[in-house]
Amino acid sequence: MLAIENIVLAGTELAIAWTDGEESYLDLETLRRACPCAGCQGEPDATGRVVKPPVRYNERSFFLSDYQPVGGYAVQLRFGDGHGTGIYSFSYLRELGASSPGGRQS
Numbered sequence: 001m002l003a004i005e006n007i008v009l010a011g012t013e014l015a016i017a018w019t020d021g022e023e024s025y026l027d028l029e030t031l032r033r034a035c036p037c038a039g040c041q042g043e044p045d046a047t048g049r050v051v052k053p054p055v056r057y058n059e060r061s062f063f064l065s066d067y068q069p070v071g072g073y074a075v076q077l078r079f080g081d082g083h084g085t086g087i088y089s090f091s092y093l094r095e096l097g098a099s100s101p102g103g104r105q106s
C-alpha cells in the first residue's frame with residue numbers, strides 16, 4: 001500500500017518520498033490551485049454538474065503553514081492564508097506530481 005516515507009518542505013515545493021522509492025516534488029501554488037476541498041472545487045448539484053466556485057488567493061495563499069497526515073491515506077495541508085480544508089489523498093498527490101514535472105507551470 002502506498003505510504004509516505006518522508007515529507008519535506010523545500011522552499012516553494014513540497015518534496016515527498018514514497019515507500020515505493022518514488023519521489024514527488026509539488027509546487028505549493030500548484031497544490032493550492034488543485035485543492036480538492038468543496039470550497040475550491042465545488043460540489044455537484046442535483047444534476048451532478050459541478051460548478052467551480054470563484055476562489056480568491058492572496059500573497060499568503062501559496063505558502064504552507066502546516067501539514068499533517070490523515071488516516072494513513074492522505075495529507076491535510078494548511079496554507080499561509082489559513083485555508084486548511086483540503087485533504088490530499090496519496091494517489092492525488094502522486095497524480096499532481098506526475099502532471100507537473102519539476103513543479104513549474106507558470
Ligand SMILES: [Zn+2]
Pocket residue numbers: 035036037038039040041083085086
Ligand atoms: Zn480548498
